[in-house]
Amino acid sequence: MARNLDLTTLRSFVTVADTGGVTRASSLLNLTQSAVSMQIKRLEEGLGQDMFTRAQRKLSLTPEGEQLLSYARRMIALNDEALARLTDAGFEGEIRLGVPHDIVYPQMPGILKVLAAEYPRVRIKLASTYTLPLRQAFARGEYDMILTTEEAPGPGGQILAQRDLVWVGAPGGTAWQRRPLQLGFKDTCVFRPIAQAALDAAGLQWDMGFDGECEQVIEATVAADLAVSVRMRGAIPPGAEVIEGGNTLPDLGKLSICLYNANQQKGQVVDALLAQIRAAYCC
Numbered sequence: 001m002a003r004n005l006d007l008t009t010l011r012s013f014v015t016v017a018d019t020g021g022v023t024r025a026s027s028l029l030n031l032t033q034s035a036v037s038m039q040i041k042r043l044e045e046g047l048g049q050d051m052f053t054r055a056q057r058k059l060s061l062t063p064e065g066e067q068l069l070s071y072a073r074r075m076i077a078l079n080d081e082a083l084a085r086l087t088d089a090g091f092e093g094e095i096r097l098g099v100p101h102d103i104v105y106p107q108m109p110g111i112l113k114v115l116a117a118e119y120p121r122v123r124i125k126l127a128s129t130y131t132l133p134l135r136q137a138f139a140r141g142e143y144d145m146i147l148t149t150e151e152a153p154g155p156g157g158q159i160l161a162q163r164d165l166v167w168v169g170a171p172g173g174t175a176w177q178r179r180p181l182q183l184g185f186k187d188t189c190v191f192r193p194i195a196q197a198a199l200d201a202a203g204l205q206w207d208m209g210f211d212g213e214c215e216q217v218i219e220a221t222v223a224a225d226l227a228v229s230v231r232m233r234g235a236i237p238p239g240a241e242v243i244e245g246g247n248t249l250p251d252l253g254k255l256s257i258c259l260y261n262a263n264q265q266k267g268q269v270v271d272a273l274l275a276q277i278r279a280a281y282c283c
Contacts, residue, residue, distance in 0.1 A: 003046070005043075006043075007076060014069065015028055016052070017065065020059055022036050022040075022059070040052070047064075047068070049064040050062050050064065051064060085120070085121075086121065091121055092121035095122065095123070095124050095265060096125045096144045097124055097146070098128070098146035099128055099147045100128065100131055101129065101130070102235050103147060103149060103232065105235065110280065112126065115273055115276065119269050119272070122269050127143070131148040132188055134146045134148055135260075138260055143262070144261070144265050144270075145260060145273075146259075147160075147277070147281070148258045149190060149258075150255060151255060151256065158259045159257070160259050160281045161256070162255070163233050163255065164253075165194065165230055165252035166230065166232075166233050166236075167195075167228055167230060167249045168229050168236055168240040168242055169225065169227075169243050170223055171239075173225035175222075175225045175228050176243050177248075179204070181207070182206075182208075182209030183207070183208050183209055183228065184209050184210045184228065186212065187211055187213060191229070191252075195229075198250040199249075201250065204248070204249075209221060209226055209227030210226075210227055222237070232257075259274075259278075259281075
């Protein structure tokens with residue numbers, strides 16, 4: 001049957017090792033000398049090894065004691081870290097994060113999973129819409145931080161990455177070959193005017209095969225090969241694929257993924273979230 005090392009005893013052991021004696025260790029631990037000595041004795045008896053030798057009125061570690069000391073420090077550090085994360089008020093609360101729907105996947109689920117595991121008492125309140133309403137809500141103080149997809153960031157924005165805009169359609173579809181070209185965009189989609197301007201400049205006829213405010217209907221229309229749309233490369237919705245070279249659709253240029261931080265919340269959790277976002281989107 002597995003045995004467990006007692007963390008209280010290990011803490012006393014480490015303190016004695018660091019101070020070189022029971023007297024000083026008992027003062028730091030707020031325990032009596034006899035209590036500390038008894039803990040060390042029980043530890044040695046339980047392991048069947050001497051942890052200390054006495055030389056010139058000072059306790060010195062045996063080779064076995066030096067080996068245990070390394071383990072004990074790590075075990076105590078993990079214990080203290082777990083307690084801090086689960087009980088410290090600095091690791092609880094809510095962070096309001098807004099992300100455009102087209103760049104939620106695949107990065108955001110992994111970010112939320114990591115933060116939930118490391119800071120279980122912190123809630124990341126994720127909302128998803130388009131860049132324009134995100135910027136407007138951020139200005140009203142409704143978010144602590146947001147990501148956007150735009151040509152250039154506004155005041156306070158920071159560019160994380162730049163990615164190609166690409167035409168997307170049904171796998172093996174032919175909607176991109178038909179004229180007028182049927183488009184599928186939400187009314188507030190930042191990609192919509194870019195696509196329309198590019199088609200106008202190329203002299204290609206187009207029509208709105210779908211508009212409105214239901215993203216699922218747009219994605220279904222594209223997946224059914226009834227329309228084409230535009231996404232950032234690396235963020236292609238299910239049921240669609242990039243319409244690659246060899247077609248007659250115009251180049252759409254690049255857009256930036258930008259980060260805005262209100263700097264209203266500080267601390268380790270916010271720093272961890274920002275680090276995860278930068279690691280996920282800067283590549």
